[in-house]
Amino acid sequence: MSSPRPRIAFLGPHGTFTEQALLSQPDLAAGELVPTGSIAEVLAAAASGEVDLGFVAIENSIEGTVNVTLDTLALDAQLLIQREVVINVQLNLLVPPGMEVADVKTVVSFPHATAQVRRFLATTLPGATTQAANSTAEAARLVGEAPEPGVAAVGTALAAELYGLEVAASDIEDHPENQTRFVVVGAHGVPEPTGHDKTTVVCFQRSDRPGSLLAILQEFAARAINLTKLESRPTKRSLGEYCFIIDFEGHLADELVADCLRNLKVKLADVKFLGSYPAAGQHGDAVRRDADASWRAADEWLGQLRSGVTPR
Numbered sequence: 001m002s003s004p005r006p007r008i009a010f011l012g013p014h015g016t017f018t019e020q021a022l023l024s025q026p027d028l029a030a031g032e033l034v035p036t037g038s039i040a041e042v043l044a045a046a047a048s049g050e051v052d053l054g055f056v057a058i059e060n061s062i063e064g065t066v067n068v069t070l071d072t073l074a075l076d077a078q079l080l081i082q083r084e085v086v087i088n089v090q091l092n093l094l095v096p097p098g099m100e101v102a103d104v105k106t107v108v109s110f111p112h113a114t115a116q117v118r119r120f121l122a123t124t125l126p127g128a129t130t131q132a133a134n135s136t137a138e139a140a141r142l143v144g145e146a147p148e149p150g151v152a153a154v155g156t157a158l159a160a161e162l163y164g165l166e167v168a169a170s171d172i173e174d175h176p177e178n179q180t181r182f183v184v185v186g187a188h189g190v191p192e193p194t195g196h197d198k199t200t201v202v203c204f205q206r207s208d209r210p211g212s213l214l215a216i217l218q219e220f221a222a223r224a225i226n227l228t229k230l231e232s233r234p235t236k237r238s239l240g241e242y243c244f245i246i247d248f249e250g251h252l253a254d255e256l257v258a259d260c261l262r263n264l265k266v267k268l269a270d271v272k273f274l275g276s277y278p279a280a281g282q283h284g285d286a287v288r289r290d291a292d293a294s295w296r297a298a299d300e301w302l303g304q305l306r307s308g309v310t311p312r
Contacts, residue, residue, distance in 0.1 A: 006031040006052040008184075009042045015137035015159030017113075021087045021182045022055045028184070038134050039068050046185050047077040054079070059181040059229075060089070062174065063112050071233060073185070073274055074202045074245055081200055081275035082191055083184040088177075091117055093169040094140050094160045096147035101168050104128055105150030108139040113154050120172040140165055181280070191277050193251040198228065198279040202272040203244045203264060204235070213244065219263050220248060223256045245274075252276040255296055 008028055011018040012035020023029045031053070036042050039056050046054030058069045073079055091113055093101065107114065107121065108131045114121075121128060133139035136155035143153040144163030152168065153159075160167050205212045220227055229247035250257040253276070265271045 007034055007050075008032065008053045008055055009034045009036050009045045009051040010055040011039055011042060011057070011135050012036055013135070013137050013141055015140060015156055015162045016135045017087070017089060017156060017180060018055060018057060018135070018182065019137070020156060020158060021057075021085050021180070024087060025083075025085060028053075028055065037138075039066065040072065043069070043072045043077050043079065043185065047079055047187060049187060052186065053082065054185045055085075055182060056185065057112075057180050058084075058183050060112055060116070061177065061179045063115050065231060066112065067233075069183075070231070070245060071236075074233060074243065074272065075236060077185075079185040079187060080190060080273075081183045081277050082186050082189065083277050084198065084280045085182045085184070086179055086280040087182070089116065089173060089180050090156070090171055091136075091154055091173045091178075092157055092160065092167045093120075093172055094143065094153045094155050094163075094165040095168040096143065096152075097164070097166055099150075099152065099166075099168065101125070103150055104152045104168075106131060106148075107152055107154060108133050108143060109154035110134065110136045110139065116174060116178060117154055117172050119174040120169070124169070124172075137162075183277075185275075190252060190275060193253045193276070194278045196279050197249070197251040197276055198247055199250055199252060199257060199276040200245065200247050200274040201261065201264070202274060203246060203268055204270040204272070205243070206269040215267065216244060216246075216264065219260050219267075220246075223260050225250055225256060225260060249279070250276075255299070 008031045010022050010033060014035060034051055036045060042054040042056050045051045056069045057066045059065050104125055106129050111132050113136050114130050137159045139153035140155040140159035140163045143151055144165050157167055203216055226249045227246060228249060231245045232242045233245060235241045235243050252258060
């Protein structure tokens with residue numbers, strides 16, 4: 001008997017970059033896909049068990065962190081990252097049939113997308129105003145279903161096809177190497193190590209004092225654990241109170257990582273574990289693997305020394 005298809009929520013409607021990234025993963029694409037109206041709704045559905053998994057953007061190479069995703073994972077929802085997916089972003093100016101670029105007076109899109117085409121807007125449409133939508137696909141749907149003179153959208157070629165629009169200008173993003181990182185999140189489970197993994201934690205300080213961040217970073221440096229991202233975010237408890245969200249190479253099952261997390265938990269007010277999961281991109285774990293082997297050897301050496309301790 002085959003297992004039921006997992007229900008996977010994503011930022012809709014159909015035609016978003018989120019859906020495009022999701023469909024790049026064959027096992028996820030085979031699930032029951034559930035479009036929602038916002039990233040917050042995706043995460044809430046995954047946390048409540050309404051769906052099995054959520055698929056959300058967490059970071060863009062130009063605009064940086066998607067704050068609603070990171071803050072919800074760090075401070076609110078009890079969810080674990082299961083996987084990351086990175087795709088190249090291609091943005092297009094989408095118009096109703098017959099409209100020319102010179103006719104565009106208003107551009108509708110997801111704010112992160114609009115921010116990624118600032119140069120195009122400034123040089124090609126200097127007088128155009130912008131309006132926010134919950135997603136690039138929603139912008140395309142609004143323009144396609146109720147076209148108005150001079151109103152266009154920024155979105156995917158797929159969204160243009162779905163909502164009866166034309167691509168008036170393609171590849172309009174300011175930087176050709178524009179990429180977005182997405183994460184799969186679920187309420188339970190840590191994927192087994194693959195040898196090319198990443199771990200994410202949130203570190204909460206006992207107090208804001210000189211050297212507190214250095215004390216955290218020293219735990220990673222002492223074990224040759226490479227950090228891939230470090231970001232501070234307000235805890236939303238009081239002004240000036242921040243936590244640190246840290247991505248680093250390695251898996252909870254690695255001895256070095258486990259030892260590092262143990263020490264952080266002892267020293268800090270709290271450590272929230274957001275998951276160990278397969279990392280996107282090229283394998284680069286040789287240094288970490290060698291360091292892990294050295295740690296094991298040192299641990300065995302220390303164990304032998306301790307075995308010689310004579311009880312009183």
